[in-house]
Amino acid sequence: MSDSEDGGSLVGVISEIGLPDITGIPLPAPVKRSLWRALGRLITGAVEVPVAYLEAQAGKIRAHGKGTEAVTLAAATAAAQQFGSDPTLADRAVNYFGAKIVREQLNREAVARATMEAIAASPPETEPEGAVDEDWLTEFTEIAAKKSNVEIRVILGRILAGEITKPGTFSPATLQILTTLSQSTARKFQLLSGMSIADARGFTYVVTAPFPKFQQEGLVELGVTYSDFLNLQSSGLLAPALTSQLDLNPNVNVVRADYVGQPFALRLSDASKKIANTQITVFSAIGHELRSVIPLERNDAYDVKLRTWLANQSVSIEFVTT
Known part of the structure; x- marks a missing residue:
């Protein structure tokens, strides 16, 4: 898939899930590139299930606790038979991981929204030196997936916006403290x-x-x-x-x-x-x-x-x- 196709797909997903529109904000080209890369990692990079599908199923899974809304039960049953497990055990595993996938996706998208809002509220006027470190972004994405607290999501969004605007502003140690801070x-x-x-x-x-x-x-x-x-x-x-x-x-x-x-x-x-x-x-x-x-x-x-x-x-x- 070409870069333009990737970009178009991401723009479509952003529009579909209702994230803020920042296309009219005059951002320096390096900031735009880092922003799209970060949003791509948060929204589409961590799971293979289409985002729109996960979003549509999230309410059902929260309401009914059924991971079968997100994955195929038949495949899990076949796997259970192959490994000699009780099919009901496979059902529970499907329920658990299906709900986990959706919950983490919703968390990442909330952080993506907070990031775009922070960028829109205070758009950078100068080009940053360098880009967001790949390992830093990987660690950030993993942390964002696990944070359901609204205030922490907003803080994470501001951190990512700050890192995009000025790479190196926030250390990995600062990210890690958010995983343990009560x-x-x-x-x-x-x-x-x-x-x-x-x-x-x-x-x-x-x-x-x-x-x-x-x-x-x-x-x-x-x-x-x-x-x-x-x-x-x-x-x-x-x-x-x-x-x-x-x-x-x-x-x-x-x-x-x-x-x-x-x-x-x-x-x-x-x-x-x-x-x-x-x-x-x-x-x-x-x-x-x-x-x-x-x-x-x-x-x-x-x-x-x-x-x-x-x-x-x-x-x-x-x-x-x-």
Whole structure:
């Protein structure tokens, strides 16, 4: 089959299953190629059964639990006779694998939809250097097939969109952590991300200096206990050392970081003063990558604490529109 036939077939499938139309978005040619390759892997590359057929049968399988809607029972029965197995055992195997095929297909298509929505919402204007690594894409596809949680699907879609736009942005380690991350840990990480600052030098941190009992209690009054910090650390989302020191003076009058997604600069009301070294908790490289694709919502209680602590040092935060 020619490349044009493959492309036409994929376009037809995308239209058939109702994925967003991005044909009118002016994407750089390398981005388009990577996007089509990724969508092809997610939608048609993992199973041989036609996608439209699987989609049509999904409701029946969920409702009746019958894998015989997706595969041929007669073939399974013949196989059972050949190997001397009970035909009812073969029926159960058919039911199991038929339902599994459809469930994984639906998961992959949901991630494909989230990817296209992310690309459409923020289309890249420049050409990426290189393409998405084949092994990375294989690993991503396997993970996407197993994720039924809606929020995780959206995150996966944003990760793939980011990787297509800028290959190498997300490490395989970041993909792997999504296979083991519990919902409770994910919620704590999202809560902590609502207090975080991402530095242009490539790391993310939370200023913990306003909390004198941090090393005993964490940020318990804000819903993140010290035990939660230890759990986030053991999950690979925080750096090995929970407390570090950072010089914030380079941020004075310079926009080089974002506070919960908003670029800012620090302003000193007394130019003769300097900010003392500040206690922080640093995200791991994986945490830094994940923070870039999860919804961010500033924690108002933390914001008051941080601004009060800074004001005591004659410092204020000024958001900047870029």
